[in-house]
Amino acid sequence: MNSTGRTALAATLAALLLAAAGCSTKADDSGKDTGSDGVRTGPGVTAGKIRLGALTDLTGPYATLGKSIVQAQQMWADETNKKGGICGRKVEIVVKDHGYDVQKAVASYTEISPDVLALPQVIGSPVVSALLDDVDRDHMLTFPQAWAADLLGQDSVQVLGTTYDLDMVRAVDFLTRAQGIRKGDRIGHVYFEGDYGANALEGSTWAAKKAGLTVVGQKIKATDTDLSAQVTALRKAGVKAVLISAGPSQTASLAGVAASRGLKVPIVTSAPGYAPQLLKTPAAPALTGMLHIVSAAPPVSSDLPAVRKMVASYQKKYPGELVDAGTLSGYNAAELMGRDLKAACAAKDLTREGLVKAHRSQKQVDNGLGTPEDFSDAARPAGLAVYVTKPDKKATGGSVLVEDARVLPAVKEYLAAREK
Template sequence: MNRTTRAVLAVSLALLVAATGCSTKARSGDGGDKRSDGVRTGPGVTADTIRLGALTDLTGPYATLGKSIVQAQQLWADQINDKGGICHRKIEIVVKDHGYDVQKAVTAYADLAPDIVALPQVIGSPVVAALLDDIERDRILTFPQAWSASLLDKDAVQVLGTTYDVDSLTAVDYLARTKNIKKGDKIGHVYFEGDYGDNALEGSTWAARQAGITVVGQKIQATDTDLSAQVAALTKAGVKAVLISAGPAQTASLVGVAAASGLKVPVVTSAPGFAPQLLKTQAAPALVSMLSIVSAAPAVSSDLPGVKAMVTAYRKKYPDSSVDSGVLSGYNAAELMGEDLEKACAAGSLARADVIAAHRSQSDLDTGLGTPQDFSDPARPAGLSTYVLKPDTKALGGTVGVEDAHRAPGVEDYLEQRS
């Protein structure tokens, strides 16, 4: 081999090594890069930072909820960082406001996705539905603030707690046990068109059928805030109770109009249908006397030690903000995400796919803020137990507990037939 040939080979080998190195670097976003501490990383993770994202509503119909969740999760991040972070890295949460506009949310996701490892907050069923394919493709562990069963069976997306249909089973059972609703009776169900309402109606219809009860459905839009026509229709149908799967404004209208028109029957909503701000409106007396709430989370006025500690810390950090269910929901989601990141770190990788794998390995995760969560089967709700709450003008967060978390009769049978 002459000198010229050796020189050409040396240059060629150098170029090959350089190209291989560039290729490895380009793939590091998929978890192929190991830092000096031996932990594999990827998008959203550097040697000293773990970056999380939040797609929230700070200017739309759920702005109050969005603010509570954002502040609660920032409280969690500050507490974690004060203790040295996770995997020797500080937590950073990048917040994007979509105002409950799906197109804005899609744009915000495109901005966030390259530089985050997970999303501990996405508000809105339609927003999550629009992003599902992208989230699955990008392998970003996502905790939606939405509880439709249509979001199950997605490896990267985790509905926390119960789904709307499971809560509806609890609602029907609660009415039958405590409000004298019996075989042959009719109950109304006012519900938003879309994943939220349709899934809740699926649960109530199944549970009512088992009990020999008839459901009278009334479909509404998110823009409907005067439910006089629906109350009139339910009154004419002779319902003995009403479920509502909508927003706080619709719950207030339904209960207020029903009370004023003489339809003084029990009303049950799921957690998204109530906000403590309603207790400062003219509908407050009717809400206190007629409304119950089914929820995967306890009341923020709960005596659970974990809840009390969180409330104390939140009020200290945000003394001018009210403490509502969004605070508890947001903080719990952040705590669960933190547990997943800790487990992924212990296994040696904070790459996106490995964070999802760590999450799916959790089958009995309890943050002390409600019931244990089982994330091992993406096709099943993480929780099957539901609390029953009621409005209370004097209680922190505007609600108090009526019944501790419990499984409604027939939940397993229902899930089996649904699958």
């Protein structure tokens, strides 16, 4: 073949390659691609798959919570894929266990972040706080299983429901309205060091001052599982009730020791502080007699149709497994992420930036799994309404409704003061 023929053949081959490329994807200057379906894609998205990430705790203080969330989100992914997936793509969730260790979590994020679109699960306020800069840089839509107010204000991070401080405002209101706590009384607050406890303490301190109460604080570490010293201090201080912002094992220790030492007072925790597995421990009588839980999510035993459907599906998929608050929380987060993915698909933009934009465009979202949420303002909690529940061995999920979700005027007042 002469040089003219070789040149012509090379030109023909180049044209064919370009044509083939045009039939599949076309990269723009930003490194993003546009598929044959006209949808822009980026990390974590291929022609047939959407990969999501989960940074969870399967071996640390929130191992029971982590397991429930992981299984619930996998159930959502399986249900979604059975219906054809999202945007013509199957959903895959990549799970990494950090054991509530911040350094392990950071390493896990570094490992999976190049290959996932978003994070529908990250357990732990300290973990999320350590990842905020990376998540913001990567435009990685992230749903923490953590509710510290310090996590607000980032477009890519969505705290679902209320924050810890709002829960404690509701808790103090419940104590004064329904548990006989009066002006001039002292109430204890046992709390984890770090964002979780500090934010909860902000809410209890503000609400207590408004009600004429005094808060006696007891700061603990996540590794503290014997709260005998704290109970002794609170009993000596003459507290009439105790708030606790910690993990399930700490709540069990607090209730069990308090009951055994004659400090039989109302105890209120937020959702991360209770697990139905505690009702199989020696602390069960103290918990059922003294504990209430405040949460933006309804109890798993709720009569809400969407909750009942989720529970039935979970029990069928994971027979013999306990259904708990983590199950509902995890499924709710995954379902909301699914709505965002569908909105991004409709906008023909499954890039990370496109997904964040789709999420922030959603207002008054009501999926039947709790109270409506507004995602349009990253600086404000998505929800303001809080339920009150209590432990119950006979109930699905180990808790029953005491008071339906309500938005307190005090919560709005507190937010206004916080935002000044």
